[in-house]
Amino acid sequence: MxxxxxxxxxxxxxxxxxxxxxxxxxxxxxxxxxxxxxxxxxxxxxxxxxxxxxxxxxxxxxxxxxxxxxxxxxxxxxxxxxxxxxxxxxxxxxxxxxxxxxxxxxxxxxxxxxxxxxxxxxxxxxxxxxxxxxxxxxxxxxxxxxxxxxxxxxxxxxxxxxxxxxxxxxxxxxxxSITTGAGTVFNELKPRPDSSIAVFGAGNVGLAAIMAAKLSPATRIIAIDTEQSRLALARELGATDVIEHGRDTVQAVRDLTDGALDYAIEATDGSNLVSEAVESLGQLGVCAMVGGAKASASVSFNHTGVLTTGKTIKGVLGGxxxxxxxxxxxxxxxxxxxxxxxxxxxxxxxxxxxxxxxxxxxxxxxxxxxxx
Ligand SMILES: [Zn+2]
Ligand SMILES: [Zn+2]
CATH class of the missing domain: 3.90.180.10 (Medium-chain alcohol dehydrogenases, catalytic domain)
Known part of the structure; x- marks a missing residue:
């Protein structure tokens, strides 16, 4: 037929x-x-x-x-x-x-x-x-x-x-997209009480992650994006802080969290900010790689920086x-x-x-x- x-x-x-x-x-x-x-x-x-x-x-x-x-x-x-x-x-x-x-x-x-x-x-x-x-x-x-x-x-x-x-x-x-963002928070990171979470990229995946984080016991939810309009929406949907992405983004996250960021979600559409997300984390922090990137893209991070802080870098597909x-x-x-x-x-x-x-x-x- x-x-x-x-x-x-x-x-x-x-x-x-x-x-x-x-x-x-x-x-x-x-x-x-x-x-x-x-x-x-x-x-x-x-x-x-x-x-x-x-x-x-x-x-x-x-x-x-x-x-x-x-x-x-x-x-x-x-x-x-x-x-x-x-x-x-x-x-x-x-x-x-x-x-x-x-x-x-x-x-x-x-x-x-x-x-x-x-x-x-x-x-x-x-x-x-x-x-x-x-x-x-x-x-x-x-x-x-x-x-x-x-x-x-x-x-x-x-x-x-x-x-x-x-x-x-x-x-x-x-x-x-929406399941990917929300699932990263609910199924994979499961934020502990009074923790901090930074979301790199406030598009459909990142904003879904922020809505989910608002329903979690994380108390600091940081949205990072290049667009003010998306950051404003992120605030309405649950972000407690917003950062306009630029040269000093990693330092800005450290300042907001006293250097103790617990979770980072890289949810950009191909910008590949995984290195920054990992660098932003504090001791024992977890970075979830969620956003899309070119099939050939790779990521670099400092060996000692990850080893000595016990950071986790985790791929998450579809949440x-x-x-x-x-x-x-x-x-x-x-x-x-x-x-x-x-x-x-x-x-x-x-x-x-x-x-x-x-x-x-x-x-x-x-x-x-x-x-x-
Ligand atoms: Zn998709
Ligand atoms: Zn199967």
Whole structure:
């Protein structure tokens, strides 16, 4: 069964030269396999990783369809699917195989097939459910969802039913950026009482981390960014202090914390401030590397400086945690008004996808959500 859908097709990565290489076109989508679901996509976020692939910073085959913060309505389910039903409102989270060593240990974000599931553009068997109208194959499986489209086919295990009374179209970003920021605090750092936490980068990931830190017993929450408007929003969402990023950022953090910063989160979109984040930490401090960077990027830090202070430098993918539990927690916190992620969002018609990407690149919109 092939259905005709509309998808945002990336013909080739633009290498930052031009940002107009995405066009909406009619393509064909096959029906779900036994462990998959067909979703009528109603909204999808624009995330740093979409833009990284579009601009050639991160790998993705072309022609292909991006989008990995989708939400929508279940239209069909495969034979083995029992977690959702036709008509359910859902959001699509990180993909994972469910059977590897990491998945069996409850570490789905570190699925050993994660790289292929996210970036190959195909299922693990090499197939893709999308093709162009003329039969040209499409990499239609970004994060196993490619949801910059009116419909898509995803793995049932990555889909989470949105509880009644919650705006499902606002929940798509829980598939990546928002969960990444909040999960870093809740699942990985777990701030101890009266601790300090500094967030480098107050974009969608960093602001989600700040909202989560506000719900933690950390008492000093420092937001660092280059933009005053984002720092002002960070303050409204829970930052106790803000620092405009510049030459003396590390010293400014030390001054605020008497040199005893407990946690640093590097959540920039490719600026790679990990070295500064590590340097800002006090004794036994922990730095979480969370933000995206060029696939070839590396980080340096002083050997003695880390060794003698007992610092920890930790990679965090997607905020850790498990599907669906963690997504449901954030949805319910949001419903209670304790996790106001709507403050980050601006909605765009699907046809204005290039504008949404431009605004996100420029930083004028923190979290664009495309409305199909
Ligand atoms: Zn796995
Ligand atoms: Zn993402």
């Amino acid at each position: 092939l259905v005709k859908i509309t998808a945002a097709v990336m013909e080739k990565a633009d290498g930052l030269v031009t940002r107009r290489l995405i066009a909406l076109e009619e393509v064909e989508l096959e029906g779900p396999r036994e462990d998959e679901v067909l979703v009528r996509v109603t909204s999808c976020g624009v995330c740093g990783t979409d833009r990284g692939c579009l601009h050639g910073q991160e790998p993705y085959p072309t022609p292909g369809v991006l989008g990995h913060e989708g939400a929508g309505t279940i239209e069909a389910v495969g034979r083995l699917v029992d977690n959702v039903r036709v008509g359910d409102r859902v959001m699509m989270g990180f993909p994972f195989c469910g059977t590897c060593r990491s998945c069996r240990r409850g570490q789905q974000r570190y699925c050993i097939h994660g790289g292929a599931l996210m970036f190959s553009g195909h299922r693990l068997d090499g197939s893709s459910p999308m093709q162009k109208a003329d039969g040209t194959p499409l990499a239609g499986r970004f994060f196993q969802q490619s949801s910059w489209a009116t419909h898509t086919v995803a793995l049932a295990r990555q889909v989470v039913k949105v509880p009644d009374g919650i705006d499902a179209d606002l929940m798509g970003p829980l598939g990546c 850790g945690g498990t599907t669906p539990d963690f997504h449901l927690a954030l949805m319910r916190l949001h419903a209670d008004g304790r996790f106001p992620l709507e403050r980050l969002v601006r909605r765009y018609p699907f046809a204005e996808i290039n504008q949404a990407i431009d605004d996100s690149d420029a930083g004028t919109t923190i979290k664009p959500i495309l409305m199909m």
